[in-house]
Amino acid sequence: MEELKRAVAKEALKFIEDDMIVGLGTGSTTAYFIEYLGKLIMEEELEDVYGVPTSYQSRMLAIENGVPVLGLDEVDAIDIAVDGADEVDPQLNLIKGRGAALTMEKIIEYRAGTFLVLVDESKLVESLGQKMPVPIEVIPAAWRAIAEEIEVFNATAELRMASKKDGPVVTDNGNFILDARFHRIEDPLDLEIELNNIPGVVENGIFADIADIVLVGTKEGVKRLER
Numbered sequence: 539m540e541e542l543k544r545a546v547a548k549e550a551l552k553f554i555e556d557d558m559i560v561g562l563g564t565g566s567t568t569a570y571f572i573e574y575l576g577k578l579i580m581e582e583e584l585e586d587v588y589g590v591p592t593s594y595q596s597r598m599l600a601i602e603n604g605v606p607v608l609g610l611d612e613v614d615a616i617d618i619a620v621d622g623a624d625e626v627d628p629q630l631n632l633i634k635g636r637g638a639a640l641t642m643e644k645i646i647e648y649r650a651g652t653f654l655v656l657v658d659e660s661k662l663v664e665s666l667g668q669k670m671p672v673p674i675e676v677i678p679a680a681w682r683a684i685a686e687e688i689e690v691f692n693a694t695a696e697l698r699m700a701s702k703k704d705g706p707v708v709t710d711n712g713n714f715i716l717d718a719r720f721h722r723i724e725d726p727l728d729l730e731i732e733l734n735n736i737p738g739v740v741e742n743g744i745f746a747d748i749a750d751i752v753l754v755g756t757k758e759g760v761k762r763l764e765r
């Protein structure tokens with residue numbers, strides 16, 4: 539599995555050119571990409587490339603690996619964003635947010651000229667929600683009310699608990715995460731919009747219609763899917 543992640547991360551470097559502003563995703567696959575990107579920058583094979591991190595994790599990795607970073611408010615545009623995903627359906631709709639970084643990921647990836655997704659083949663599903671719950675970032679005081687409201691969608695929502703801290707996971711933005719399991723997600727775009735309409739919801743992990751290219755690591759090599 540790590541080999542497949544490394545292979546897609548290497549392939550993603552082919553999309554990066556001098557003078558690009560690159561959105562840096564979060565997670566284990568993107569971590570390889572940031573490492574390799576830093577190597578090219580340090581070896582001066584790429585010039586004037588800047589990363590815009592989507593999380594503390596990607597910011598720390600970028601700094602550690604020699605990728606200069608800028609905040610979203612310091613750039614005019616993002617040429618390309620590179621990130622992993624938890625599920626990818628045949629229309630290239632995604633579920634993201636296992637790493638609880640979905641809000642900044644969506645803000646940056648929505649704005650990118652190209653959104654490039656890196657996954658291994660285990661992430662491909664027939665329909666979203668097949669394996670993974672949909673993470674929903676919520677204002678802490680509203681978590682219980684929203685968890686109850688989610689039931690209207692024929693779903694159950696669970697507050698994500700931390701493993702190295704007592705109590706719930708707190709996101710980089712200071713919010714909580716609900717993991718919602720839906721019986722069936724018929725229309726990802728519709729559900730994405732409806733969830734965001736609930737007061738107290740900051741953002742949800744359905745990324746419908748925004749991925750441009752998905753690189754899939756398989757045992758037979760890296761495959762490219764395009765919308």
Ligand SMILES: O=C(CO)[C@H](O)[C@H](O)COP(=O)(O)O
Nearest residue numbers: 565566567622635636637639
């Ligand atoms: O959405 C994410 C973090 O919020 C990650 O991109 C997603 O969970 C994939 O991670 P990995 O590459 O480690 O499987």
